[in-house]
Amino acid sequence: MNPSAVEQVVADLEREHHDVLDRLAKLKAELAAVEARRADIENVRAGLERLGAVTVERSTISDTDRAYAQAQRTDGGSSVGRDAVAAEPATPVQRIRSTELVAQLVARAGAPMTRDEIVDRFGEEIGFPETWQNPRNAIGNALARATSRGLIASLDGDRFAGKEFELL
Numbered sequence: 255m256n257p258s259a260v261e262q263v264v265a266d267l268e269r270e271h272h273d274v275l276d277r278l279a280k281l282k283a284e285l286a287a288v289e290a291r292r293a294d295i296e297n298v299r300a301g302l303e304r305l306g307a308v309t310v311e312r313s314t315i316s317d318t319d320r321a322y323a324q325a326q327r328t329d330g331g332s333s334v335g336r337d338a339v340a341a342e343p344a345t346p347v348q349r350i351r352s353t354e355l356v357a358q359l360v361a362r363a364g365a366p367m368t369r370d371e372i373v374d375r376f377g378e379e380i381g382f383p384e385t386w387q388n389p390r391n392a393i394g395n396a397l398a399r400a401t402s403r404g405l406i407a408s409l410d411g412d413r414f415a416g417k418e419f420e421l422l
Contacts, residue, residue: 293384294383301380305359305380352392352395354400356397356406359375360372368414404417
C-alpha cells in the first residue's frame with residue numbers, strides 16, 4: 255500500500271472511531287433517561303400502593319435480566335451478558351391521575367387541608383415523578399380540576415376538603 259492510501263485508511267478509521275464515540279455517548283444519555291423514567295414509574299407505583307388507590311402488579315424480572323443489570327453495575331456497562339438478556343414485552347405506562355389522587359388524598363384526610371399540606375402529603379405518600387418540573391404547580395392544577403369536577407370542595411381558595419365539607 256502506498257503511504258497516501260494508508261493515511262486515508264487511518265483518517266477513515268479515526269472518523270469512524272469518533273462517530274462510534276458520539277453514538278455511544280448518545281446511547282448512554284438515552285439509557286440514563288430511560289432508567290430515570292423507570293425509577294419514576296417505580297416511585298409512583300409504590301406511592302399508589304401506599305395510598306391504597308390501586309394494587310399494582312409487578313412485572314417479573316428474569317434471572318438473566320438480574321445478571322445483566324448486575325454486570326452493568328460492576329463492569330461499567332460493558333457488553334457482558336448483553337446477548338443473554340431475554341426480550342420481555344414492554345408494559346404500557348399510564349399517565350399519573352393526579353386529579354383523582356389529589357381528590358382521594360383530600361377526602362381521606364377527613365379535615366380541611368391547605369394547599370401546602372396537600373403538596374407535602376402528596377410528596378410523602380405518592381412521590382413526585384421527575385418529569386414534573388414544578389410539582390407545586392402540578393398539584394395546584396390538579397386541585398383546580400378536582401374542584402371544578404366537584405370531587406373536592408374549595409373552602410377559601412387555599413384550603414380544600416372532601417365534598418362533605420362543602421355545605422359547612
